[in-house]
Amino acid sequence: MPSIENILKDRVKRLGPMSIKDFFNYVLYDKSKGYYAKKNIIGKKGDFITAPETSQLFGEMIALWIFLNSNKIYHNKNINLCELGPGKGTLMKDLLRTIKKMNKDFYSKIIKVFFLDASLSFYNKLENIFSKTIIEDDIGKLPKGINIIIANEFFDAIPVNQYVFRNNNWYEKLVYLNKKKEFQFGLSKKEIVPNLFFPNNPKQNQVFEFSVYIVNLLKTMCNTIKKYGGIILIIDYAKKDKDLYGTLSAIKEHKHVKPFHKLGKSDISFKPDFGLIAKIAINNDCNFHGPISQSIFLQNMGIKYRFESLIKANPSLKKSLLLQVQRLTDNKHMGEIFKVISISNIKEKNLIGFNE
Numbered sequence: 001m002p003s004i005e006n007i008l009k010d011r012v013k014r015l016g017p018m019s020i021k022d023f024f025n026y027v028l029y030d031k032s033k034g035y036y037a038k039k040n041i042i043g044k045k046g047d048f049i050t051a052p053e054t055s056q057l058f059g060e061m062i063a064l065w066i067f068l069n070s071n072k073i074y075h076n077k078n079i080n081l082c083e084l085g086p087g088k089g090t091l092m093k094d095l096l097r098t099i100k101k102m103n104k105d106f107y108s109k110i111i112k113v114f115f116l117d118a119s120l121s122f123y124n125k126l127e128n129i130f131s132k133t134i135i136e137d138d139i140g141k142l143p144k145g146i147n148i149i150i151a152n153e154f155f156d157a158i159p160v161n162q163y164v165f166r167n168n169n170w171y172e173k174l175v176y177l178n179k180k181k182e183f184q185f186g187l188s189k190k191e192i193v194p195n196l197f198f199p200n201n202p203k204q205n206q207v208f209e210f211s212v213y214i215v216n217l218l219k220t221m222c223n224t225i226k227k228y229g230g231i232i233l234i235i236d237y238a239k240k241d242k243d244l245y246g247t248l249s250a251i252k253e254h255k256h257v258k259p260f261h262k263l264g265k266s267d268i269s270f271k272p273d274f275g276l277i278a279k280i281a282i283n284n285d286c287n288f289h290g291p292i293s294q295s296i297f298l299q300n301m302g303i304k305y306r307f308e309s310l311i312k313a314n315p316s317l318k319k320s321l322l323l324q325v326q327r328l329t330d331n332k333h334m335g336e337i338f339k340v341i342s343i344s345n346i347k348e349k350n351l352i353g354f355n356e
Contacts, residue, residue, distance in 0.1 A: 003263075004033040017175055017188075018175045019172060020173055020248070021160055024259075024268050029119070033264050035264055035266070038264075050087065050153050051328060051338070052090040052091035053087075054324055054334075055325070055327070055328060057298075057310075057328065058298070059093075059094025059095050059097075059098060060094060061298050061301040062094075062150065063099050064098070064102070065297075065352065068353070069352050069353070072348050075229070076109070077146055078111045078145060078146070079109050080114055080142075080147045081110050081114070082113075082142065082143075082150065083113075083115055083149075083150045084150070084217075085116065085154035089126045092113060092129055096113075111132065112132050113133045115135045116154075117135055117136075139216075147228065148231055149221055149233070151234045152235045153235070154234075154236065156269040157268075160209040160214070162248070163192055164187055165206045167204075170192040172192050173185055173186075173188075173207070197276060203244060209246065209270055214277075214280075218281065218284070225286065229345065230345075231343070231344050231345075231351075233341075234272075234341050236272050236339065239273045239274070239275075240271075249268070250267065251266060251269070252265065274290075274341050278291075278341065286346055287346050288343050289350075289351045289354040289356060290342060290354050291339040291341040292339065292340055292354060295329040297340040298329055300352075300355065303329065307321055307322075307325050340353075340354075
């Protein structure tokens, strides 16, 4: 069986250079050889640890956020709880457990759990999480009705096209083969006509990252909440103002590696542009809230009070719980790196949790 590297080299030899999006989409999502077809990619023995795997407190705070904003969302009607990129389903389990414990009446209004998942790795774990679970790889199959949509570390796993501004023109960044038959980055020969999302007054060699798929995802979700009601919560790595030259990152066993290192065995990610997400929301007649740091969001939702109550009930776990809270909220860990943004119906001006 040819390796994923040899398959892609053959593809480039026959058909020419590939876009960043197409190249890394194959690397991540090929059904048999792609990164997300692997097992044990999440956790200490994997390549990365997500917030839900770090502590149940993360899911509990999001569940509280959903409940406290519920009067703006569901108005005593049935709802669907949706998650994009659920991994092993840890976050959804924490959400359902906490909501059920918090308010059984609200829990009884949840009629479907929907997962958007392009990988089959965790299918068996996901399908038994709720009595009526839907697992799809098409956002167009979101349930009809009020959808509460959670996307934690989802958008950073979507490969994007990269465009480089050089000598007053935009060019697409592509993957070529050099004379040594090794992968390398290069620019398209023809300039690209920018769309309305491209930045104004770019700097020389500035990189713009864009995904039509992300635009269509957000457009579909915005249309759903406009028509039926609901809300979207996005938590992810966020592109910074200083990230002018691209945000492509590769991680293997919790360490940064070069993008072409062990293709299919290293995690590839791109930092989402929250400013672009907000712009897409506005263009689709929705409101956005935030972005704010994960640290501020979790503190606004009372993570420290919950931490203190858990210590009182479990004094022996104080050290472990403290490490969990620090990892979620400290600026040295996830607290500042991750940002939180919400998208709502245009009528909702203020949401709890966003200092509005």
